[in-house]
Amino acid sequence: MVIGADGNNSVVRKHLLPEAYKLNLSPVNLVDVARHFTPEQAAPIRAIDPLLFQGLHPEIANYLWYSIQLVERRGEGCHSEDSCGKVASMKRRVDGYSVPLRSIVMDIPDDLPFTTPLRLTDFPCVLWNNSNKQMTLTADSCHTMMMYHGEEANHGILDAALLVDQLKKVHEGSVPLKTAIASYEAEIRPRTHEIVLKSRQAALDAHD
Template identity: 35%
Template sequence: MSLDKKVLIVGGGLGGLTLANVLKHQGISYKVFERDSSPDNRNQGFSLSVHLCLPALKLGMDPIKYATLGEKAAVDRDHPRHANACLVDGNTGKRLFTFPSEGGTDVFRVNRERFRNWLLEDIDVEWNKRIDHYKVLDNKEGVQVIFTDGTSEHGSVLVGADGVHSQTYRQLIGPNEFDKTTTVHPVKILNCSYWIDSIFRREIEETLSFSHMMGSASSSEEAKHSICLFVSLLDHDITKKEKPYEMLWSVSCMDEDEPTFETDQERLKQAKDWIQKSGFKGLLNRLVLETPEDVKVTPLQVTERLPHPKMDTLRGDPVVLIGDSIHKMSQFKGVGANHAILDACLLGAELTQVHKGEKTLDEAIDIYYKEMLPRGRKAVEESHQAVEIMHASRAQINGFISAMANAKE
């Protein structure tokens, strides 16, 4: 079958919007349905690095729009390609490794909200649309999506880009199997951002990193687990004369006995306690301990999902999945959004060939899954391992660092 009707994309996150951009550039009819009532209905998260997906994104979307990515979405739009990361020894405050990203390298550190808004530009989205279920049409000549408000839409193919709670995936493999593949990691995470002055910012740049950094610290050599701290530039606003830099910190703890608090003040105290008790030193310690008392501190739950084994052979229906809906991973390796965007670009390329009559939809979906499923499984597993490594004992972390050092030589 050809794409004689619209491609229906359920989910207006990074993956769904990327696919819409690719399809639009190729002249393929599409429509995005997003459950949020508006683009600014909820917080879109903090910041992320886009890297492994960029060659495919550059190839798949409008080159004129792609050329504006840095100036519109980077955390520091004056220096959009400054995305170097570093690993820090939390107990000494010293930088261990820098992972450079300079010059023409395809890497951007982006503000997630601005990045999504950039993807949203000139894209057809219908807001406040939550999928209830779908029906495959007779002879599999398309699909009907039924929404919770009673409306429906017909299309050639349904793309489930509806995230970790994907109703599309739940229906496709069944609710029991869906629940089996979805797990919650015990790690506890607290996120916060606030604005700092240029002097403090310059110290961070010169001592640690221009962009983002991660470190671990533990109370002693014998401690079973370490506390992990991730820090990143989130925004640079020259109109804020006294404090023009917004910094994000994200502190995480593996202790299941740690309580969960309801107020920002209690969460901030808990985060500061974690930093102090684990022995963080230097600028990372200072950034957290100097956090103002009136900030918002957001708890974060890490949900993980490996693609179900059924997906290796489940074919035939005009329904396909991308991003977190099928491979949800922890953020500790920094690749989740990259894989969602890469999924969208590769699926978009396959659908373009269907649109041109070069292959069938069944062939396109099969080729897409044969590449995506092993890649997605590997990314979920490696991201899970990254959580364990960054919260391991001091000796285990030192062993990991030594292995990295040997690999760099």
């Protein structure tokens, strides 16, 4: 069998859902910037939270997401003049913020060589043609969600665990493959469809 675990732009999903595989575009746009901190710069920010936090200014309606992550750069971002323009725009948007939130952005180098524009997207889990139970989807491939509810990784781990449980039954000979995949998909769809929509609403609420 084939299991599509190839991410939010899943090629397997495109095969199983040729008419409805595309991600849904959100009105929320972000600019991603990775920057370095000295220990002195990091101390007041880590005092807020050592991992991540969000900040929305109620009067100027600009939104800040800060997180510590181990990342590997992929894809194309904005370079040189385009990147400098986006950094300048970010700095204009935090004029009304107080320190240390303001300093997170204001201390970004003006000549930072690389930024990444992000258009947030999602994909609520739906019914797909699983080729007579010989193909299925899991994790981001079938339920891409925005980060505002903080549950994507949890659901991806649960998907994998439940799918493995079903495949063990097939290997043991206690259930046929068709039954195992049908059981897996019957559980995953309502659970993840709902959380994708909740995450979408949380993103809209955060920017309202």
